[in-house]
Amino acid sequence: AQSVSQHNHHVILSEAASLELGCNYSYGGTVNLFWYVQYPGQHLQLLLKYFSGDPLVKGIKGFEAEFIKSKFSFNLRKPSVQWSDTAEYFCAVTASGSARQLTFGSGTQLTVLP
Amino acid sequence: GAGVSQTPSNKVTEKGKYVELRCDPISGHTALYWYRQSLGQGPEFLIYFQGTGAADDSGLPNDRFFAVRPEGSVSTLKIQRTERGDSAVYLCASSPALTIAGGSTDTQYFGPGTRLTVL
Numbered sequence: 362a363q364s365v366s367q368h369n370h371h372v373i374l375s376e377a378a379s380l381e382l383g384c385n386y387s388y389g390g391t392v393n394l395f396w397y398v399q400y401p402g403q404h405l406q407l408l409l410k411y412f413s414g415d416p417l418v419k420g421i422k423g424f425e426a427e428f429i430k431s432k433f434s435f436n437l438r439k440p441s442v443q444w445s446d447t448a449e450y451f452c453a454v455t456a457s458g459s460a461r462q463l464t465f466g467s468g469t470q471l472t473v474l475p
Numbered sequence: 476g477a478g479v480s481q482t483p484s485n486k487v488t489e490k491g492k493y494v495e496l497r498c499d500p501i502s503g504h505t506a507l508y509w510y511r512q513s514l515g516q517g518p519e520f521l522i523y524f525q526g527t528g529a530a531d532d533s534g535l536p537n538d539r540f541f542a543v544r545p546e547g548s549v550s551t552l553k554i555q556r557t558e559r560g561d562s563a564v565y566l567c568a569s570s571p572a573l574t575i576a577g578g579s580t581d582t583q584y585f586g587p588g589t590r591l592t593v594l
Binding site for chain 2: 405406464
Protein backbone atom coordinates (compact mmCIF):
# COMPACT_ATOMS: atom_id res chain seq x y z
CA ALA A 362 0.00 0.00 0.00
CA GLN A 363 1.15 3.51 -0.68
CA SER A 364 1.74 6.26 1.86
CA VAL A 365 2.44 9.99 1.64
CA SER A 366 4.49 12.16 3.97
CA GLN A 367 4.26 15.91 4.24
CA HIS A 368 6.90 16.95 6.72
CA ASN A 369 5.90 20.59 7.08
CA HIS A 370 2.74 20.86 9.15
CA HIS A 371 2.57 24.65 9.26
CA VAL A 372 4.52 27.11 7.16
CA ILE A 373 4.41 30.86 7.71
CA LEU A 374 5.74 33.20 5.02
CA SER A 375 5.61 36.85 4.18
CA GLU A 376 4.16 37.98 0.87
CA ALA A 377 6.59 37.68 -2.05
CA ALA A 378 8.60 34.96 -0.34
CA SER A 379 9.29 31.76 -2.24
CA LEU A 380 7.51 28.58 -1.27
CA GLU A 381 8.49 24.95 -1.32
CA LEU A 382 6.34 22.30 0.34
CA GLY A 383 7.76 18.82 0.65
CA CYS A 384 5.94 15.65 -0.35
CA ASN A 385 7.40 12.16 -0.31
CA TYR A 386 5.54 8.99 -1.16
CA SER A 387 6.14 5.35 -0.59
CA TYR A 388 5.12 2.97 -3.36
CA GLY A 389 7.04 0.57 -5.50
CA GLY A 390 5.12 0.95 -8.73
CA THR A 391 4.09 3.65 -11.15
CA VAL A 392 2.11 6.46 -9.55
CA ASN A 393 -0.02 9.43 -10.38
CA LEU A 394 0.64 12.45 -8.18
CA PHE A 395 -1.56 15.36 -7.17
CA TRP A 396 -1.57 18.50 -5.13
CA TYR A 397 -4.90 19.70 -3.80
CA VAL A 398 -5.57 22.98 -2.02
CA GLN A 399 -8.28 23.86 0.47
CA TYR A 400 -8.87 27.57 0.96
CA PRO A 401 -10.58 28.66 4.19
CA GLY A 402 -14.23 27.69 4.08
CA GLN A 403 -13.94 26.05 0.66
CA HIS A 404 -13.70 22.49 -0.60
CA LEU A 405 -10.67 20.66 -1.90
CA GLN A 406 -9.58 21.90 -5.31
CA LEU A 407 -7.04 20.42 -7.69
CA LEU A 408 -3.89 22.51 -7.96
CA LEU A 409 -1.89 20.33 -10.32
CA LYS A 410 -1.29 16.73 -11.31
CA TYR A 411 1.35 14.47 -12.77
CA PHE A 412 0.61 11.36 -14.79
CA SER A 413 3.60 10.93 -17.09
CA GLY A 414 6.00 12.85 -19.31
CA ASP A 415 7.72 16.06 -18.27
CA PRO A 416 8.42 15.74 -14.54
CA LEU A 417 7.96 19.48 -14.05
CA VAL A 418 4.27 20.25 -14.04
CA LYS A 419 2.61 23.61 -13.88
CA GLY A 420 -0.71 24.22 -12.20
CA ILE A 421 -3.05 27.05 -11.49
CA LYS A 422 -2.13 30.32 -9.79
CA GLY A 423 1.57 30.07 -10.57
CA PHE A 424 2.20 26.82 -8.70
CA GLU A 425 4.46 24.10 -10.05
CA ALA A 426 5.73 20.76 -8.83
CA GLU A 427 8.60 18.52 -9.78
CA PHE A 428 8.44 14.75 -9.75
CA ILE A 429 11.80 13.25 -8.81
CA LYS A 430 11.38 9.52 -9.16
CA SER A 431 14.72 8.64 -7.54
CA LYS A 432 13.73 10.55 -4.42
CA PHE A 433 10.06 9.52 -4.42
CA SER A 434 9.26 13.20 -4.13
CA PHE A 435 6.76 15.64 -5.62
CA ASN A 436 7.51 19.00 -4.02
CA LEU A 437 5.27 21.99 -4.61
CA ARG A 438 6.81 25.36 -5.42
CA LYS A 439 5.82 28.93 -6.05
CA PRO A 440 8.38 31.69 -6.60
CA SER A 441 6.38 34.46 -4.92
CA VAL A 442 3.45 33.81 -2.62
CA GLN A 443 0.48 36.08 -2.07
CA TRP A 444 -1.76 36.57 0.95
CA SER A 445 -4.51 34.79 -1.01
CA ASP A 446 -2.40 31.61 -1.07
CA THR A 447 -3.17 31.10 2.62
CA ALA A 448 -4.71 27.63 2.66
CA GLU A 449 -4.09 24.00 3.48
CA TYR A 450 -2.21 22.01 0.87
CA PHE A 451 -2.48 18.27 0.44
CA CYS A 452 -0.26 15.99 -1.57
CA ALA A 453 -1.89 12.79 -2.83
CA VAL A 454 -0.89 9.70 -4.78
CA THR A 455 -2.70 6.94 -6.58
CA ALA A 456 -1.28 3.86 -8.18
CA SER A 457 -1.62 4.28 -11.92
CA GLY A 458 -2.87 0.74 -12.45
CA SER A 459 -6.34 -0.40 -11.56
CA ALA A 460 -6.38 0.98 -8.01
CA ARG A 461 -8.03 4.37 -7.98
CA GLN A 462 -8.28 5.61 -4.43
CA LEU A 463 -6.18 8.61 -3.48
CA THR A 464 -3.82 8.35 -0.55
CA PHE A 465 -3.32 11.77 1.02
CA GLY A 466 -0.64 13.26 3.18
CA SER A 467 -1.65 14.94 6.42
CA GLY A 468 -1.52 18.39 4.84
CA THR A 469 0.50 21.58 5.25
CA GLN A 470 -1.15 24.73 6.52
CA LEU A 471 0.35 27.74 4.73
CA THR A 472 -0.13 31.15 6.27
CA VAL A 473 1.01 34.14 4.22
CA LEU A 474 1.40 37.35 6.14
CA PRO A 475 0.53 40.58 4.30
CA GLY B 476 -24.58 20.02 -12.04
CA ALA B 477 -21.54 22.23 -12.05
CA GLY B 478 -19.80 20.39 -9.25
CA VAL B 479 -20.14 17.66 -6.67
CA SER B 480 -22.78 18.49 -4.11
CA GLN B 481 -23.27 16.96 -0.69
CA THR B 482 -26.12 17.16 1.76
CA PRO B 483 -26.49 17.98 4.52
CA SER B 484 -23.54 20.31 5.02
CA ASN B 485 -23.70 19.69 8.75
CA LYS B 486 -25.21 16.84 10.72
CA VAL B 487 -25.36 16.60 14.49
CA THR B 488 -26.59 13.35 15.95
CA GLU B 489 -26.54 11.41 19.17
CA LYS B 490 -24.46 8.36 19.86
CA GLY B 491 -26.24 5.23 18.68
CA LYS B 492 -28.35 6.94 16.02
CA TYR B 493 -28.43 6.16 12.31
CA VAL B 494 -27.36 8.76 9.72
CA GLU B 495 -27.40 9.04 5.95
CA LEU B 496 -25.14 11.34 3.96
CA ARG B 497 -25.89 12.10 0.34
CA CYS B 498 -23.62 12.84 -2.60
CA ASP B 499 -24.56 14.12 -6.06
CA PRO B 500 -21.63 13.67 -8.45
CA ILE B 501 -20.76 15.70 -11.50
CA SER B 502 -23.08 14.73 -14.33
CA GLY B 503 -21.58 12.02 -16.50
CA HIS B 504 -18.95 10.93 -13.99
CA THR B 505 -19.06 7.17 -13.63
CA ALA B 506 -16.71 6.87 -10.67
CA LEU B 507 -17.65 8.04 -7.19
CA TYR B 508 -15.57 8.00 -4.00
CA TRP B 509 -16.18 8.55 -0.32
CA TYR B 510 -13.45 9.77 2.00
CA ARG B 511 -13.36 10.72 5.67
CA GLN B 512 -11.28 13.58 7.01
CA SER B 513 -10.59 13.87 10.72
CA LEU B 514 -9.28 17.05 12.27
CA GLY B 515 -5.67 17.70 11.35
CA GLN B 516 -5.49 14.82 8.91
CA GLY B 517 -5.74 14.31 5.19
CA PRO B 518 -8.76 12.57 3.72
CA GLU B 519 -8.84 8.79 4.11
CA PHE B 520 -10.42 6.55 1.50
CA LEU B 521 -13.60 4.70 2.41
CA ILE B 522 -15.22 3.27 -0.73
CA TYR B 523 -15.18 3.58 -4.51
CA PHE B 524 -18.04 2.98 -6.95
CA GLN B 525 -17.71 2.33 -10.64
CA GLY B 526 -21.26 2.73 -11.91
CA THR B 527 -23.68 1.09 -9.51
CA GLY B 528 -21.28 -1.37 -7.96
CA ALA B 529 -18.81 -0.92 -5.15
CA ALA B 530 -15.50 -1.66 -6.84
CA ASP B 531 -13.47 -1.27 -3.65
CA ASP B 532 -14.84 -0.95 -0.11
CA SER B 533 -11.58 -1.77 1.63
CA GLY B 534 -11.53 1.57 3.46
CA LEU B 535 -14.80 1.12 5.33
CA PRO B 536 -13.77 0.91 8.99
CA ASN B 537 -16.37 -1.67 10.07
CA ASP B 538 -19.77 -3.09 9.23
CA ARG B 539 -21.59 -0.09 10.69
CA PHE B 540 -20.66 1.75 7.50
CA PHE B 541 -22.40 1.05 4.22
CA ALA B 542 -22.82 2.93 0.95
CA VAL B 543 -25.06 2.54 -2.06
CA ARG B 544 -25.34 3.98 -5.53
CA PRO B 545 -28.42 2.26 -6.94
CA GLU B 546 -28.74 4.11 -10.25
CA GLY B 547 -25.11 4.90 -10.86
CA SER B 548 -25.44 8.58 -9.99
CA VAL B 549 -26.39 9.73 -6.48
CA SER B 550 -24.76 7.87 -3.61
CA THR B 551 -25.70 7.56 0.03
CA LEU B 552 -23.29 6.75 2.84
CA LYS B 553 -25.06 5.12 5.74
CA ILE B 554 -23.72 4.86 9.26
CA GLN B 555 -25.49 2.71 11.85
CA ARG B 556 -25.16 2.98 15.63
CA THR B 557 -22.99 6.08 15.37
CA GLU B 558 -20.11 6.50 17.79
CA ARG B 559 -18.29 9.65 18.91
CA GLY B 560 -15.26 8.49 16.95
CA ASP B 561 -17.28 8.75 13.73
CA SER B 562 -17.22 12.54 14.02
CA ALA B 563 -15.41 13.87 10.96
CA VAL B 564 -15.94 15.56 7.63
CA TYR B 565 -17.19 13.06 5.05
CA LEU B 566 -16.07 13.95 1.55
CA CYS B 567 -17.41 12.74 -1.74
CA ALA B 568 -15.53 12.91 -5.03
CA SER B 569 -16.36 11.94 -8.57
CA SER B 570 -14.32 11.36 -11.69
CA PRO B 571 -14.88 10.49 -15.34
CA ALA B 572 -12.87 7.27 -14.81
CA LEU B 573 -10.50 8.02 -17.65
CA THR B 574 -7.94 5.43 -18.55
CA ILE B 575 -5.25 5.09 -21.15
CA ALA B 576 -3.34 2.02 -22.19
CA GLY B 577 -1.29 0.98 -19.21
CA GLY B 578 -2.80 3.22 -16.61
CA SER B 579 -5.22 5.81 -15.34
CA THR B 580 -5.32 9.50 -16.10
CA ASP B 581 -8.24 10.02 -13.79
CA THR B 582 -8.76 13.15 -11.71
CA GLN B 583 -11.11 13.31 -8.77
CA TYR B 584 -13.24 16.37 -8.06
CA PHE B 585 -14.37 16.89 -4.50
CA GLY B 586 -17.56 18.14 -2.95
CA PRO B 587 -17.77 20.48 0.04
CA GLY B 588 -18.23 17.65 2.52
CA THR B 589 -20.65 16.86 5.32
CA ARG B 590 -19.46 17.65 8.81
CA LEU B 591 -20.78 14.91 11.09
CA THR B 592 -20.77 15.47 14.83
CA VAL B 593 -21.75 12.62 17.12
CA LEU B 594 -22.57 13.75 20.63
